[in-house]
Amino acid sequence: MRASDSPNGNTPFVDAQSTEVEAILRVLREGERFLVCSHSRPDGDAVGSMLAMGMLLEQMGKRADLVTADRIPAVYRGLPGAAAIRTAMRVHGPYDAAILLECDSLERTRLLGLEPFYILNIDHHASGSEWGRLNWIDREAASVGEMVYRLVKAAGATMTPEIATCLYTTVLTDTGGFLYGATRAATFRLAQKLVEEGADPIQIAQDVYFSSSPAKMKLLGMALRTLQLEEELAWLWITHEDMVRSNAAEEDCEGIVNYALSIAGVEAAVFLRELPEGRIRLSLRGKGWLNVAEIATALGGGGHENAAGCTLDGPLHQAREEVLDRMRQRLMETR
Numbered sequence: 001m002r003a004s005d006s007p008n009g010n011t012p013f014v015d016a017q018s019t020e021v022e023a024i025l026r027v028l029r030e031g032e033r034f035l036v037c038s039h040s041r042p043d044g045d046a047v048g049s050m051l052a053m054g055m056l057l058e059q060m061g062k063r064a065d066l067v068t069a070d071r072i073p074a075v076y077r078g079l080p081g082a083a084a085i086r087t088a089m090r091v092h093g094p095y096d097a098a099i100l101l102e103c104d105s106l107e108r109t110r111l112l113g114l115e116p117f118y119i120l121n122i123d124h125h126a127s128g129s130e131w132g133r134l135n136w137i138d139r140e141a142a143s144v145g146e147m148v149y150r151l152v153k154a155a156g157a158t159m160t161p162e163i164a165t166c167l168y169t170t171v172l173t174d175t176g177g178f179l180y181g182a183t184r185a186a187t188f189r190l191a192q193k194l195v196e197e198g199a200d201p202i203q204i205a206q207d208v209y210f211s212s213s214p215a216k217m218k219l220l221g222m223a224l225r226t227l228q229l230e231e232e233l234a235w236l237w238i239t240h241e242d243m244v245r246s247n248a249a250e251e252d253c254e255g256i257v258n259y260a261l262s263i264a265g266v267e268a269a270v271f272l273r274e275l276p277e278g279r280i281r282l283s284l285r286g287k288g289w290l291n292v293a294e295i296a297t298a299l300g301g302g303g304h305e306n307a308a309g310c311t312l313d314g315p316l317h318q319a320r321e322e323v324l325d326r327m328r329q330r331l332m333e334t335r
């Protein structure tokens, strides 16, 4: 049983991994200026945990610069403090440490100039590893936001409605609306606490799941027309031309893979997207039987057991066969 699953419910989430938490808090207390980053193409966990981390540092009287390589998706731009996240290709400055959230490697940030900094690596990916100067990896955490929650509590900081809103967003989106693998009893207790502390679950769900652009729906229609099924596998794709024709943004591809996974009897699904320069971005999803992180990692990517991704060379049909061959193979071995 995890410490955070303790049935007494008095101090959930806080006592687990207290050594790492204390080591991180020591660095935060000793420093003055911090850089807070996450992975490129930031998702709800990346954005929400960066914002909450920024607010924690602010409460501690520190300066924090929040930087990502890509613009944050429209659905998260209404989050408290979201306007403070800066987009950059390269980072520099007199930082005491760089806090990297949700990155299983330095490359995942797609930011240049991070190498010289003292790096705090806070991650929950199955593919996460101790590549930073100070590392806190919790593969059981539903989101990195859950880990930031523990930091806020351990620091004795105030859980403001703004922080609670950002952290609730991380839990909601990383569990796909409390649907995926990492969803545990403790996840609901965390969600309950965040709602008690000021997060509005209805408003957040509307902002995240009922705010799609018309272009996204057009793109989804294009992708669904390509849907292929073979026993427990399903796949679908979008060409660069589809992206241009539907006037869609990169973030509009988010979640398309889940439509393929939602089919009865399908165990794993792949969504392929042709990038402007011809490489192919793959999203892999599984219902639990097939470890898609393993497949993505073998192809140079990473992620979680149920949700992972990688980028392969084109053309599209070649990338498609490459990933499908590996998935067929793994399915055969695990049968």
Ligand SMILES: [Mn+2]
Binding pocket: 045, 046, 102, 124, 142, 143, 144, 174
């Ligand atoms: Mn995450």
